[in-house]
Amino acid sequence: MIGLGALVALGACATPTPPVDVTRFHLGQPIERGTIFVEPPPGGDPASLEFGTYAAAVSAQLRGIGYVPTGEIGGALYVAVVDVQRGVRPGAPGRSPVTVGVGGGTGGFGGGIGGGVSFGVGGGKGRDVIATELRVQLKRRSDGSVMWEGRARTEARESAPAAQPGLAAGRLAEALFRGFPGESGRTISVQ
Numbered sequence: 001m002i003g004l005g006a007l008v009a010l011g012a013c014a015t016p017t018p019p020v021d022v023t024r025f026h027l028g029q030p031i032e033r034g035t036i037f038v039e040p041p042p043g044g045d046p047a048s049l050e051f052g053t054y055a056a057a058v059s060a061q062l063r064g065i066g067y068v069p070t071g072e073i074g075g076a077l078y079v080a081v082v083d084v085q086r087g088v089r090p091g092a093p094g095r096s097p098v099t100v101g102v103g104g105g106t107g108g109f110g111g112g113i114g115g116g117v118s119f120g121v122g123g124g125k126g127r128d129v130i131a132t133e134l135r136v137q138l139k140r141r142s143d144g145s146v147m148w149e150g151r152a153r154t155e156a157r158e159s160a161p162a163a164q165p166g167l168a169a170g171r172l173a174e175a176l177f178r179g180f181p182g183e184s185g186r187t188i189s190v191q
Contacts, residue, residue: 017162019189020175024150024182031138031147031181033066034077041083053165054084057173058136065180076141083135086165091127091157130163131155134172152176152190 038055040046058080059069070076133153139146152172156162162171175190182188 017171017191018154018156018160019191020152020154020172021187022150022152022175022178022182022190023187024148024176024184026148026181026184028184034068035070035075036062036067036078036080036138037070037073037076037141038062038080038082039073041081044083050084050086050165051082054134054169054173055082057169058082058134058177061173061177065177073141078147079139079141081137081139084169085133085135087131088128088158089131091129128158129155130158130168132163132165132168132172134169134176136176148181150176150182 038059040048040051040055045051062069062080067078073079131153132155133151135151136149137146138148152175154162154168154172156168161167178190
């Protein structure tokens with residue numbers, strides 16, 4: 001049996017993960033399954049570590065919904081174009097952990113006037129926020145027609161585990177393909 005102290009410690013270690021906003025588009029017709037080749041958008045580097053991380057996460061999700069990822073485009077029925085955009089924006093300034101107060105007063109024995117001033121010392125620097133967006137298009141290889149496309153977006157403080165590419169790739173891909181093909185044209189928030 002786990003003691004109360006251990007439960008409190010586990011709760012303190014749990015880092016909340018930010019929601020993922022997901023939007024998907026399709027024609028509302030059944031999408032048959034088959035072999036699929038995963039590639040970057042035109043001009044993208046298929047050998048980059050970032051693409052490899054996101055391509056692996058997308059391939060795992062595609063496999064889970066019935067597609068068979070293949071390493072050869074020639075034998076694939078479909079192509080999944082995987083694009084990732086990451087950006088940084090300044091976060092809200094942090095509060096100072098230390099404040100200094102100055103106060104004073106006059107009078108005594110039940111009467112008087114008082115006042116005080118407090119200001120922060122240190123801190124105040126904003127923490128950057130990493131915004132990551134994963135976009136995937138599923139196309140027929142034979143004619144290039146798009147059957148399905150979607151995008152998943154999340155933001156996390158730079159220091160948070162959710163901002164790290166490995167964790168972000170898995171979360172974004174899982175959210176994007178949850179309930180595939182999903183409702184077309186509607187943005188949902190996935191926890």
